[in-house]
Amino acid sequence: MINNTLKQSTTYILQHIIMRKSLINLLLFQFLMIIGVVCACGRVDTGTELFESIPALPVADTLSAHVISFENETELLHPVRIVNVNDSYLVISDNRREGIFQVFNMPELEFLYSWGQTGRGPDEFLIIPVTEINTSEENELILYEIGLQQLRYYKVSDSAFINTDEKFLSHNRQIDPLTHVQKLNNGYFVADYGTSFEDTNHEYIVLAPDQQEAIFTFGKYPSTELEGPERYFKYIKTNTASHDGSKFAAFYVYHNMFKIFNSEGQKVQAKRVEDRNLTNEATISDSFLYSTLEWASDNYLYSLGWHAEREKISENPESFKTSLEIWDWEGKPVYRASFDRAIHGFTVSENHGKLYGFTPLSLHEIYVYDLPDITKFNSY
Numbered sequence: 001m002i003n004n005t006l007k008q009s010t011t012y013i014l015q016h017i018i019m020r021k022s023l024i025n026l027l028l029f030q031f032l033m034i035i036g037v038v039c040a041c042g043r044v045d046t047g048t049e050l051f052e053s054i055p056a057l058p059v060a061d062t063l064s065a066h067v068i069s070f071e072n073e074t075e076l077l078h079p080v081r082i083v084n085v086n087d088s089y090l091v092i093s094d095n096r097r098e099g100i101f102q103v104f105n106m107p108e109l110e111f112l113y114s115w116g117q118t119g120r121g122p123d124e125f126l127i128i129p130v131t132e133i134n135t136s137e138e139n140e141l142i143l144y145e146i147g148l149q150q151l152r153y154y155k156v157s158d159s160a161f162i163n164t165d166e167k168f169l170s171h172n173r174q175i176d177p178l179t180h181v182q183k184l185n186n187g188y189f190v191a192d193y194g195t196s197f198e199d200t201n202h203e204y205i206v207l208a209p210d211q212q213e214a215i216f217t218f219g220k221y222p223s224t225e226l227e228g229p230e231r232y233f234k235y236i237k238t239n240t241a242s243h244d245g246s247k248f249a250a251f252y253v254y255h256n257m258f259k260i261f262n263s264e265g266q267k268v269q270a271k272r273v274e275d276r277n278l279t280n281e282a283t284i285s286d287s288f289l290y291s292t293l294e295w296a297s298d299n300y301l302y303s304l305g306w307h308a309e310r311e312k313i314s315e316n317p318e319s320f321k322t323s324l325e326i327w328d329w330e331g332k333p334v335y336r337a338s339f340d341r342a343i344h345g346f347t348v349s350e351n352h353g354k355l356y357g358f359t360p361l362s363l364h365e366i367y368v369y370d371l372p373d374i375t376k377f378n379s380y
Contacts (some may be wrong), residue, residue, distance in 0.1 A: 050223070054094070054148070055275075055276075057336040062340055063337050063355075068109045077095065082346060083334050087352060088156070089105060089139065089156045090109060092358060100125065130142070131179075139156045150168055151165075165240075167210050185245030187331070189209065191205070194228075199313050217265075238250070243298050248261045251302055254288065258275065268330075289307070289310055294347065301329065304322055304323070305325050309340050311322075324337050324346075
């Protein structure tokens with residue numbers, strides 16, 4: 001049971017991988033993610049000449065969790081994301097038909113309610129949202145309904161999600177559903193591009209709500225002979241934007257490298273991390289996971305370090321541990337530490353000085369960690 005749950009969860013870290021344009025294919029793809037057969041195959045040139053090499057920081061220490069139990073109140077079935085809404089609410093999205101979102105107050109972390117269900121009615125979701133955009137304004141949370149190509153704006157309260165607006169987000173040359181949607185400071189939204197057979201070398205597309213013409217595309221795929229979906233799978237990324245929307249970062253899941261852009265799509269940094277602690281299997285394995293970008297403030301990027309093959313993660317669920325890695329927006333490493341367990345997703349409240357995480361090994365707990373005093377650590 002634990003192994004099956006962990007296999008499901010490790011595939012959820014790749015939840016934003018390309019989804020097919022028809023509903024049938026979309027549902028099939030989600031099923032493939034759940035059973036853990038999605039992978040990026042084939043060895044290609046990683047285009048390292050485009051990236052500045054930097055050394056990885058050593059692991060500073062092991063972070064110990066304060067455990068918050070909500071047994072007998074609610075249960076996580078297949079948790080996907082955890083979101084800090086304006087330091088007022090903690091929201092965990094769950095892959096289930098009813099009670100998609102589990103809502104807790106902050107900082108007490110008392111369970112308040114479950115909300116949301118699949119369906120075609122008001123406040124129902126054709127496809128369970130995998131993109132939650134926290135604007136940190138008046139407890140606003142934006143959900144992207146991928147099945148309807150729709151942004152849904154909600155204000156989170158003590159008892160429900162209150163719908164305040166709905167806007168379409170798509171473009172007239174779109175082939176596949178948008179993935180990795182993030183909000184920028186000019187009211188635009190950025191999403192992955194080149195996910196299918198678009199004739200492009202650009203990685204991202206910028207869109208305005210309710211407008212079919214793209215604003216611009218930006219970013220270049222690393223050098224490779226692969227094309228279309230195979231190229232996208234090979235260079236699948238997780239991303240986030242700063243709270244003020246002025247900066248945008250993307251971490252490659254299968255490569256130890258990342259990029260940072262401004263909101264106009266100009267590349268600011270491109271880094272390749274050299275980690276001497278990784279064994280040779282990291283250089284020859286097509287399923288070796290490096291890190292996923294979980295959260296960002298205006299000052300720092302927070303990523304979840306996996307540093308193992310996906311298969312080995314599921315083989316040793318009790319002993320496997322993930323890590324926390326903090327970077328500044330100049331692409332410099334600031335802090336690195338191991339979690340005391342297999343944290344599979346987290347969010348951060350710098351105001352409360354806390355990191356909040358979950359693991360599929362326990363479906364009735366939230367793990368709370370004290371943030372390190374970053375000011376005492378020197379960027380490399």
